[in-house]
Amino acid sequence: MKDTIYSRRPGLIIGFHGCDKSVVDKVLSGDDILTTSTNDYDWLGHGVYFWKNNATRALQYAEKTTKRKYSSVKNPSVIGAIIDLGRYMDLMDSMYLQDLKEAYRLLEDVMSENGQPLPQNTNIKGFFLLREIDYEFPNP
Secondary structure, three states: OOOOOOOOOEEEEEEEEEEEEEHHHHHHOOOOOOOOOOOOOOOOOEEEOOOOHHHHHHHHHHHOOOOOOOOOOOOOOEEEEEOOOOOOOOOOHHHHHHHHHHHHHHHHHHHHHHOOOOOOOEEEEEEEEEEOOOOOOOOO
């Protein structure tokens, strides 16, 4: 791949995370940090998810989460963060599309060499809820 992949670009973004108000209060007081999500169904792998420049969408997410059976979100709230993206692959920039195609071909080769099938997104009730092809896999 070219040297451009995951290039360092200056710039900060504002991100918003939907969660319970108790989490917001603990993080702002310095008593806790945001917990990394490690669910198998997390769209882009393990991490803390933020909505870029969209506090409303983060709150909608937190509100929707309250309806889940085992949700810890009882009082939906939002916390904001200034995020330095550092080194990343900007998929909104067309110069990275060829790199993405090449990375997929490399994934095909590695999985084939190891006798493993390619990950697939799983359709559940008409929605691709298990996005295994989008997930960041560790080295096999």
